[in-house]
Amino acid sequence: MAAGAITVAACSGSEEAVPDTTTAVTTTTIQPPPVGDGRLVIGLLLPVNDPELGASLSGAAELAIERVNDAGGVLDRSVRTVTADEGSSAADTAGAIQTLLAQDVDAIVGPASSVITLSVLDDIVAAGTVACSPTASTLALDGFPDDDLFFRTVPSDSLQAEAIAEVADQTGSQRAAVVFADDAYGRGLEEVVTGALAGGPITVVDDVPLPLGDEGFDTQARRLVESEAQIAIVLADATTTARFLESLDAFDDTGLTAVITNDAVRSASTAQRIAGLGPTLRTKILGVGPQAESDRADTPFDPPGPFAANAYDCVNLIALAAEQVGSDAPRDIAGQMASVSASGSVCREYADCLASLDAGILIDYNGPSGVTDLLARRGDPARAVFDRFTFDEEGRDVLQRTFIVGS
Numbered sequence: 081m082a083a084g085a086i087t088v089a090a091c092s093g094s095e096e097a098v099p100d101t102t103t104a105v106t107t108t109t110i111q112p113p114p115v116g117d118g119r120l121v122i123g124l125l126l127p128v129n130d131p132e133l134g135a136s137l138s139g140a141a142e143l144a145i146e147r148v149n150d151a152g153g154v155l156d157r158s159v160r161t162v163t164a165d166e167g168s169s170a171a172d173t174a175g176a177i178q179t180l181l182a183q184d185v186d187a188i189v190g191p192a193s194s195v196i197t198l199s200v201l202d203d204i205v206a207a208g209t210v211a212c213s214p215t216a217s218t219l220a221l222d223g224f225p226d227d228d229l230f231f232r233t234v235p236s237d238s239l240q241a242e243a244i245a246e247v248a249d250q251t252g253s254q255r256a257a258v259v260f261a262d263d264a265y266g267r268g269l270e271e272v273v274t275g276a277l278a279g280g281p282i283t284v285v286d287d288v289p290l291p292l293g294d295e296g297f298d299t300q301a302r303r304l305v306e307s308e309a310q311i312a313i314v315l316a317d318a319t320t321t322a323r324f325l326e327s328l329d330a331f332d333d334t335g336l337t338a339v340i341t342n343d344a345v346r347s348a349s350t351a352q353r354i355a356g357l358g359p360t361l362r363t364k365i366l367g368v369g370p371q372a373e374s375d376r377a378d379t380p381f382d383p384p385g386p387f388a389a390n391a392y393d394c395v396n397l398i399a400l401a402a403e404q405v406g407s408d409a410p411r412d413i414a415g416q417m418a419s420v421s422a423s424g425s426v427c428r429e430y431a432d433c434l435a436s437l438d439a440g441i442l443i444d445y446n447g448p449s450g451v452t453d454l455l456a457r458r459g460d461p462a463r464a465v466f467d468r469f470t471f472d473e474e475g476r477d478v479l480q481r482t483f484i485v486g487s
Contacts, residue, residue, distance in 0.1 A: 116186070116407045116408045116409030116412065117184075117408065118155055118157065118408065119155070119157045119158075119159075119160060119408060120153075120154040120155065120157070120159045120160070120186055120187070120398075120399065120402050120408040121159070121160045121161070121162065121183070121184055121185045121186050121187075121408070122145065122159055122160075122161050122162075122185065122186070122187050122188070122189060122395065122398060122399075123161070123162045123163075123164060123180035123183070123185035123187070123188040123189070123190075124138060124141050124142075124161055124162070124163045124164070124188075124189050124190065125164050125166050125173070125176060125177065125180060125188050125189065125190030125191050125211075126138050126141070126165075126166050126189070126190045126191070126192050126391075127165065127166040127167065127168065127191075127192055127193070128165045128166075129168070132386065133192075133215075133386050133387060135385070136383075136385030136386045136387060136388045136391075137192060137214055137215070137387060137388065137390075137391040138163075138391070139383065139385065139388065140383045140385065140388035140389070140390075140391040140392040141189050141391045141392065141394070141395050142161075143383050143392065144391070144392045144395035144396055144399075144430070145159050145161055145395055147429070147430055147431070148395065148396070148399045148430050150431075151430050151431035151434055152434065154399050154402050154403055154408065155402065155403065155406070155407075155408060159399065162179075162180055162183045162185055164176035164177075164179050164180050166190055166191050166192060166193065166196060167196075169196070170195075170196055170199030170200055173191055173196050173199070173200045174199075174200050174203060177200055177203050177204060177207075178203075180209075181207050181209065185209065186209070186210065186402075186408045186409070186410050186413065187209065187210040187211070187212065187398045187410060187413060188204060188209060188210065188211040188212070189211075189212055189213075189214070189391060189394045189395060189398070190211070190212075190213060190214075191211075191213060191216065192213065192214060192215045192216065193215075193216060194215075194216040194217060194218035194220075194221070195218075196216075197213055197216040197218075197221065198218065198220055198221065198224070201221075201224060201226060201230060204229070204230070205225075205226050205227050205229050205230070208227075208229070208410055208411065209229065209410050210229050210230075210231070210398065210410045210411075210413050210414045210417070211229065211230050211231070212230075212231040212232070212233065212394035212397065212398060212417075213230075213231075213232050213233075213234065213394075214232075214233050214234055214387055214390035214391040214393070214394055215234050215387050215390060216232060216234065217232070217234045217235065217236055217237050217240070217370070218236075218237060218265065218268075219236060219237045219238055219265075219268040219269065219272060220264070220268065221236065222236050222238055222458065222460070226459070228414055228415075228459065229410065229411070229414050230459055231394070231397070231414075231417050231454060231459040231460075232459065232460050232461065233389075233390040233391075233393040233394050233397070233452065233454075233461065234370060234387065234390050234461070234464075235370050235460070235461045235464035235466075235485075235486075236460050236461075237268070237269055237272070237342075238272050239460075239461065239463075239464055239485055239486055240269075240342065240343070240368065240369070240370065240466070241269060241272035241273040241275070241276045242276050242485045242486070243368050243466040243483070243485045244273050244276070244313060244315075244340055244342065244368045245273060245276035245277050245280065245282075246483070246485065247340055247366055247368050247468055248277065248282055248311055248313060248338075248340055249280055249281065249282065251310075251311055251337055251338045251340075251366075252337075253282065253310035253311045253337055253338065254281060254282060254283060254310065255282070255283055255285045255307075255308065255309050255310045255311070256277065256282050256283070256284050256285065256309055256310065256311045256312070256313055257284070257285055257286040257287070257288055257304050257307045257309035257311075257312050257313070258270050258273060258274055258284055258286075258287050258288070258312075258313045258315065259288040259290060259300065259304060259312055259313065259314045259315070259316075259324060260287070260288070260289060260290065260314075260315040260316060261289075261290050261292065261315065261316035261317060261320050262289035262290055262291050262292060263292055265317070266289070266290070266315055266316055267289075269315045269342065270287060270315055273313060273315060274287070282311075285307050285308065285309050286303065286304070286307040286309060288300050288303055288304055288307075290316060290320055290324060292320075294323075295323075296323065296326075296327050297323060297324045297327040297328075298327050298330070300324065300327070301324065301327040301328040301330070301331050302331060304328065305328075305331045305332065305333065305335065305336075308335060309335075309336070310335065310336065310337050310338075311336065311337060311338045311339070311340060312328075312336055312338075312339045312340070313340045313341075314339060314340070314341045314342070314345075315341075315342050316342075316344065317344050318344045318345050318346075318347040318349055318350045319349070319350070321341055321342075321344060321345045321350070322345065322350045322353040322354065325339070325353075325354070325357055325361065325365070326353065326356070326357070328361065329357050329358050329361050333360070333361055333364070334360075336364060337364070338364050338365075338366050339361070339364050339365050339366070340365075340366045340367075340368060341365060341366070341367050341368070342367075342368060342369065343367065343368065343369020343370065343467075345365075345367055346367055346369055346469065346477045350475070351474065351475035351476055352475055353475070354471050354475035355471075355473060355474050355475030356475075359473070362471055362473075363470070365470060365471055366468060366469075366470060366480075367467075367468070367469040367470070367471075367477060368466060368467070368468055368469075369466065369467055369469070370464055370465070370466055370467070371449065371464070371465040371466060371467050371482055372386045372387050372467075373385065373386060373387075373388075373389075374448075375467065375479055375481075375482045381448040381449065382448055383448070388448075389447060389448040389449050392447065392448060393445075393447040393448075393449075393452050396430050396433070396445060396447065397417050397420060397421060397445060397452070397454070398413060398417070399430060400416075400420040400430065400433050400434070400437070400443065400445055401413045401414075401415075401416035401417045401419070401420050402416075403434060403437050404416045404419065404420055404437055404443075417454060417459065418454040418455060418456035418459065419442075419456070420433070420443055420444075420445050421444065421445050421452050421453050421454045422444055422453045422454070422462075423442065423444060424436075424441065424442030424443040424444040425441050425442065425443055425444060426443075426444045426446055427443050427444070427445060427446070428445070428446050428447060428448065428450070433445055449465060451463060451464060451465050451484065453486075461486065462486050462487060463484055463485060463486025463487060464484070464485060464486060465482050465483070465484055466482065466483055466484075466485055467479055467480075467481075467482055468480045468481055468482070468483065
């Protein structure tokens with residue numbers, strides 16, 4: 081799941097009132113791994129070139145830090161932030177990470193991109209620094225050797241596979257074909273979706289790979305139709321999914337009762353192509369994706385915006401973990417990240433959670449979404465809210481309902 085961020089104007093003022101924010105300039109010098117010194121320093125490692133998701137992620141992280149400091153900070157001192165640009169390549173991010181480490185960050189919020197996270201997480205782990213990504217959902221991070229230092233507030237694609245299987249079960253169909261991008265992402269997601277369907281009422285009658293680089297997928301669409309599947313599950317990036325659906329639209333799809341897609345198709349870049357599909361096919365599309373915003377327009381999350389709650393949660397979990405353990409040392413923080421997210425007195429704002437900790441009460445931080453439970457073993461959400469959505473005649477996604485997957 082690729083997401084970005086834009087930098088937010090730095091604040092100035094007293095240490096007690098606002099965060100001390102620095103915009104970092106890339107350097108090649110790496111300082112020794114950070115150790116606790118009594119003041120929590122958080123690095124914001126988010127891309128700056130995505131005006132929608134980027135602004136949402138970075139704005140939410142900055143707001144969380146501001147509220148933490150307004151509530152008294154962490155360990156009775158204001159949190160200091162250092163901002164670096166994630167960039168668009170692993171090389172860019174590696175340089176930014178070196179800059180953050182050189183400025184003694186204790187924890188990093190980011191990276192946002194799954195691909196970049198996989199490329200640079202070794203460097204973060206080697207430095208002994210905590211990292212929390214709001215949007216890197218790739219399956220490949222599930223078993224990454226992160227030395228228990230990496231966390232995610234976005235659900236893994238393995239949890240999304242369970243959500244897709246649940247929606248498929250609810251169609252009442254008995255035969256499915258899984259269509260997937262023939263790359264590491266698509267093959268991995270196809271495997272876990274097929275596994276999630278195993279043992280249930282649905283039989284997978286065919287697996288249809290979509291070769292990368294093909295301009296059209298007429299051959300694959302014909303294969304799907306001839307498989308006599310009742311539902312098609314399409315797992316690919318937004319462009320590949322849209323191209324496949326356009327190919328499928330040229331065939332007789334009356335045998336299909338539903339076409340289930342992953343969240344990648346929920347993109348402004350595909351709206352026109354979805355709108356161009358015939359209404360018979362378009363109305364069969366059921367999208368499944370992690371909840372990015374509140375499902376009620378009249379009561380948006382605080383902060384609002386795509387995946388803003390995820391970035392907000394990363395900051396609060398880091399700050400609360402440091403408070404609970406009484407240390408800003410990265411490994412101490414990592415050891416409490418899951419603990420403050422479950423099995424205690426429920427709280428949704430840092431100030432309220434801090435009051436409980438000061439009273440000697442264990443906390444269960446739930447954040448803006450109301451669902452924030454991390455697995456102690458893996459550092460990923462144990463459960464998450466997912467959206468089931470359709471598309472209107474203009475190609476815009478329309479929320480049908482939300483549901484929780486996991487335990």
